[in-house]
Amino acid sequence: MTRSGADTSGSKADKRVQRSKAVVLAQTYELLSEAGIGGVSIDEVSRRSGVSKTTIYRHWPSRAALLLEACSTIGVTPQVPDTGSFAGDLSVLAAQFADELRSARWAAVLPSIIDAAERDPELAQLHAVLHARLMSPFAVVTERARGRGEVAPGREAADVAASIAGPLFYRRWFSREHIDEPFVRRVVEDSAGAAHGLAVDGQ
Amino acid sequence: MTRSGADTSGSKADKRVQRSKAVVLAQTYELLSEAGIGGVSIDEVSRRSGVSKTTIYRHWPSRAALLLEACSTIGVTPQVPDTGSFAGDLSVLAAQFADELRSARWAAVLPSIIDAAERDPELAQLHAVLHARLMSPFAVVTERARGRGEVAPGREAADVAASIAGPLFYRRWFSREHIDEPFVRRVVEDSAGAAHGLAVDGQ
Numbered sequence: 492m493t494r495s496g497a498d499t500s501g502s503k504a505d506k507r508v509q510r511s512k513a514v515v516l517a518q519t520y521e522l523l524s525e526a527g528i529g530g531v532s533i534d535e536v537s538r539r540s541g542v543s544k545t546t547i548y549r550h551w552p553s554r555a556a557l558l559l560e561a562c563s564t565i566g567v568t569p570q571v572p573d574t575g576s577f578a579g580d581l582s583v584l585a586a587q588f589a590d591e592l593r594s595a596r597w598a599a600v601l602p603s604i605i606d607a608a609e610r611d612p613e614l615a616q617l618h619a620v621l622h623a624r625l626m627s628p629f630a631v632v633t634e635r636a637r638g639r640g641e642v643a644p645g646r647e648a649a650d651v652a653a654s655i656a657g658p659l660f661y662r663r664w665f666s667r668e669h670i671d672e673p674f675v676r677r678v679v680e681d682s683a684g685a686a687h688g689l690a691v692d693g694q
Numbered sequence: 695m696t697r698s699g700a701d702t703s704g705s706k707a708d709k710r711v712q713r714s715k716a717v718v719l720a721q722t723y724e725l726l727s728e729a730g731i732g733g734v735s736i737d738e739v740s741r742r743s744g745v746s747k748t749t750i751y752r753h754w755p756s757r758a759a760l761l762l763e764a765c766s767t768i769g770v771t772p773q774v775p776d777t778g779s780f781a782g783d784l785s786v787l788a789a790q791f792a793d794e795l796r797s798a799r800w801a802a803v804l805p806s807i808i809d810a811a812e813r814d815p816e817l818a819q820l821h822a823v824l825h826a827r828l829m830s831p832f833a834v835v836t837e838r839a840r841g842r843g844e845v846a847p848g849r850e851a852a853d854v855a856a857s858i859a860g861p862l863f864y865r866r867w868f869s870r871e872h873i874d875e876p877f878v879r880r881v882v883e884d885s886a887g888a889a890h891g892l893a894v895d896g897q
Contacts (some may be wrong), residue, residue: 527809529732599812605867606730606805615870622868649871650880657860660868664808665825665859667818668852677853677888685884 514540515547519561524596527603528614531558555613562597562604562621571628577636578683582676584628585655589675592663602664626652642686654682717743718750722764727799730806731817734761758816765800765807765824774831780839781886785879787831788858792878795866805867829855845889857885 518540522531533554537544551557572583592598601621608618633648642651658678662668721743725734736757740747754760775786795801804824811821836851845854861881865871 525813527732527813529730602805602809602812606809608870609802609805610728610730619870622870626869646880649869650877653861653864653869653877653881654884656868657862657864658856659860661856661860661863665863666829666852666856667811667822667825674853674856677849678856681857681884681888685880685887 511542511546512550515542516561519557523558523561523600523603528607553613555617559617559620569625569628571631577632577641577686578679580632580636581655581683582679584632585659585675585679588656588659589670592659592670598663626656646686651682651686654685655679714745714749715753718745719764722760726761726764726803726806731810756816758820762820762823772828772831774834780835780844780889781882783835783839784858784886785882787835788862788878788882791859791862792873795862795873801866829859849889854885854889857888858882
């Protein structure tokens with residue numbers, strides 16, 4: 492929010508700062524998609540964005556901080572469905588994931604972050620933040636379904652997330668097969684069926 | 695097999711070649727584990743192994759060829775179980791995977807190859823070879839189980855592989871949670887149950 496009169500030049504300066512921050516973030520993400528995390532250096536981001544290294548370091552104290560914000564502003568923000576049934580909610584979430592995995596840029600970027608996280612604790616932290624955000628809808632829909640008696644006590648939200656995201660991620664990054672509709676449907680049926688089976692047997 | 699007399703010096707030379715090849719492969723794998731695929735250069739492998747670049751290029755025409763052999767000689771060779779039941783076989787396979795994911799070095803190396811495969815067709819080829827070998831037991835145990843009527847026609851070996859490897863891989867590289875025994879058991883029960891459920895409903 493801007494105040495009046497004397498602040499006009501300050502507000503212009505603010506806008507300029509915002510614009511150059513946006514350019515830096517966009518170029519960081521661009522570079523990440525093209526070359527993987529190893530290709531992202533402050534030098535190269537500065538060169539491409541035309542923003543000086545000093546200015547970049549003023550906004551982001553480290554490369555990891557820059558990467559984190561670049562991923563958080565352009566990356567995914569998953570919707571939490573509320574269809575009234577567990578299978579329905581999982582179906583929406585799985586379709587959303589499948590769609591993103593087939594087309595979104597983060598799908599080509601995430602392996603690079605995962606690889607870096609194996610060796611670099613700061614990037615492991617970045618990965619943990621991205622992962623928690625990506626997976627957060629599973630906790631919501633699982634607890635709601637548990638309230639309706641559709642999920643057994645032994646089945647945690649983390650199990651549900653693994654049973655949906657696991658096969659989809661596997662197919663995207665490991666087997667590199669096409670993620671087609673029938674496959675997505677089978678994954679959802681298996682996951683909802685297993686949770687329900689437990690609910691029936693286990694209570 | 696060596697012949698006699700005149701071949702002794704040839705055989706000694708052969709042994710020296712074998713030894714230097716082994717050193718190069720070991721150093722390549724070492725470097726891969728430490729620094730990821732971006733850290734593996736013929737220069738650095740030569741420096742560490744003490745084997746000249748010319749000699750390295752004589753044995754392996756490209757960096758990808760060297761990486762492929764380094765991974766294939768030291769990497770995994772999964773056992774194919776034959777317990778007499780589908781659930782039993784999957785249980786052995788899942789336990790084997792879980793064990794490797796917790797401790798084997800390839801578990802720290804694979805994300806690097808997957809990341810590189812997103813951008814480099816030659817390394818995508820390397821990944822495809824490694825992946826096919828890693829997953830080959832699933833085709834064998836699934837087809838055997840199908841012969842015993844434990845697997846419905848609609849359930850492919852690729853689905854079974856995704857339903858076991860997916861959640862385990864997810865947990866190792868994405869959520870970075872501990873892969874404990876109860877989790878592995880639930881994954882196997884879900885997978886065998888889903889295949890069996892289909893066999894009962896669908897035939």
